[in-house]
Amino acid sequence: MNIKLQKSTLHLQSNIAITGSKSETNRLLLLQALYPNITIDNISNSDDAQLMQKALSSTETVKDIHHAGTAMRFLTAYYATRDGQEITLTGSSRMQERPIKILVEALQQLGADIQYTNNEGYPPLRINGKKLTKNSVTLAANVSSQYISALLLIAPTLKNGISLTLDGNITSVPYINMTLSLLNELGVQTNFEGNIITVAAFKALSATKKFTVESDWSSASYFYSLIALSKIGTEITLSSYKKNSLQGDSCLAEIYTKFGVETSFQNNSITLCKTREATQETIKLDLKNAPDIAQTIAVTAFGLQLSCEMIGLHTLKIKETDRLVALKTELEKLGASVDITDESLHLHKATNINENISIATYKDHRMAMAFAPLSLRVPIQIEKADVVSKSFPDFWADIQKIGIKVTET
Numbered sequence: 001m002n003i004k005l006q007k008s009t010l011h012l013q014s015n016i017a018i019t020g021s022k023s024e025t026n027r028l029l030l031l032q033a034l035y036p037n038i039t040i041d042n043i044s045n046s047d048d049a050q051l052m053q054k055a056l057s058s059t060e061t062v063k064d065i066h067h068a069g070t071a072m073r074f075l076t077a078y079y080a081t082r083d084g085q086e087i088t089l090t091g092s093s094r095m096q097e098r099p100i101k102i103l104v105e106a107l108q109q110l111g112a113d114i115q116y117t118n119n120e121g122y123p124p125l126r127i128n129g130k131k132l133t134k135n136s137v138t139l140a141a142n143v144s145s146q147y148i149s150a151l152l153l154i155a156p157t158l159k160n161g162i163s164l165t166l167d168g169n170i171t172s173v174p175y176i177n178m179t180l181s182l183l184n185e186l187g188v189q190t191n192f193e194g195n196i197i198t199v200a201a202f203k204a205l206s207a208t209k210k211f212t213v214e215s216d217w218s219s220a221s222y223f224y225s226l227i228a229l230s231k232i233g234t235e236i237t238l239s240s241y242k243k244n245s246l247q248g249d250s251c252l253a254e255i256y257t258k259f260g261v262e263t264s265f266q267n268n269s270i271t272l273c274k275t276r277e278a279t280q281e282t283i284k285l286d287l288k289n290a291p292d293i294a295q296t297i298a299v300t301a302f303g304l305q306l307s308c309e310m311i312g313l314h315t316l317k318i319k320e321t322d323r324l325v326a327l328k329t330e331l332e333k334l335g336a337s338v339d340i341t342d343e344s345l346h347l348h349k350a351t352n353i354n355e356n357i358s359i360a361t362y363k364d365h366r367m368a369m370a371f372a373p374l375s376l377r378v379p380i381q382i383e384k385a386d387v388v389s390k391s392f393p394d395f396w397a398d399i400q401k402i403g404i405k406v407t408e409t
């Protein structure tokens with residue numbers, strides 16, 4: 001489905017309920033498989049969460065998790081510990097290009113039996129589940145935090161827990177802390193100091209433990225962008241959010257003050273309000289702790305005709321697509337000038353925004369959603385718009401609710 005987006009009368013006073021965090025959901029689904037007394041509220045309706053649920057509940061021996069990175073990494077660790085179960089874990093063609101060797105080698109250090117069925121270092125994987133007996137692992141921490149979270153999630157079920165030594169600069173740290181916080185809430189003891197993480201063994205959960213997933217902050221980013229690109233006084237309320245979030249992308253509230261957007265926290269929701277124009281000509285950010293909002297921010301800055309220098313983007317090349325190249329290509333179609341390296345993006349101040357450009361989405365949900373707010377400035381087309389279901393299936397319905405006209409082309 002290709003669509004055209006145009007601004008009509010905005011009803012930005014409306015309330016939008018955003019689905020649960022896919023990161024929290026996929027951790028909790030894995031923990032629920034290990035500790036069945038867990039119940040989960042406000043579960044994410046994303047494809048990635050549904051694929052995780054399906055893989056965990058089906059008895060099929062080939063599990064296909066399509067594009068879901070967290071599902072791929074978390075399930076690799078999970079099935080490595082399922083004594084007597086042999087499965088093949090596979091994914092989309094892009095998933096088969098996303099590296100997994102660091103995690104596989106770490107699990108092998110613990111005693112796991114995992115083989116590559118195709119290309120060494122990449123899915124599909126044949127996993128022969130075993131009781132893992134060792135508890136000490138060293139792994140590179142500068143490629144993806146998901147490898148670390150995967151090991152932490154299974155750690156309490158190992159006889160002696162786990163001791164992880166992280167090598168190199170640790171990337172996406174808030175996602176590691178999210179995993180540790182959820183383990184702590186369950187009653188598992190953990191410690192993270194310097195480059196060492198330890199998790200104690202945790203046998204069984206005697207009583208029912210209810211978790212309520214906070215709504216997804218990465219999904220909220222597109223509304224931050226819409227407000228940033230709106231007139232002063234425009235506001236929108238999003239639920240269900242809290243001030244002390246486990247999600248690193250909640251740094252949006254602070255970042256978007258640079259674009260003139262203020263966030264107020266109510267009981268269970270946030271209100272975003274455009275209170276003033278951006279004061280800085282150049283927005284400078286290090287996003288190593290919040291890589292998923294880089295695309296949103298780049299497009300907001302372009303729409304406001306500001307320049308933007310972002311570093312800490314080294315993980316973007318191995319996500320749903322090479323997001324650095326995709327951003328440069330699509331922003332330049334709109335009239336921008338963008339320089340990229342393997343870990344940074346420099347958007348130069350734009351003098352105009354080309355109308356009716358068709359944005360390619362590269363099977364990446366965040367390419368579609370990040371460019372949508374630009375429709376407040378110029379009519380724009382989004383190719384293969386259904387890609388948003390990876391994290392936010394209701395995105396186009398919600399965009400329409402607030403008054404952006406969506407037409408299929």
Ligand SMILES: O=C(O)C1=C[C@@H](OP(=O)(O)O)[C@@H](O)[C@H](O)C1
Binds near residue numbers: 022024146292
């Ligand atoms: O653990 C998680 O839930 C995630 C970790 C991040 O990945 P990296 O650690 O690979 O950057 C993030 O980009 C991804 O969307 C979700």
Ligand SMILES: C=C(OP(=O)(O)O)C(=O)O
Binds near residue numbers: 068069070071292391
């Ligand atoms: C990178 C992402 O997801 P994953 O790595 O889980 O596929 C994302 O949602 O932006």
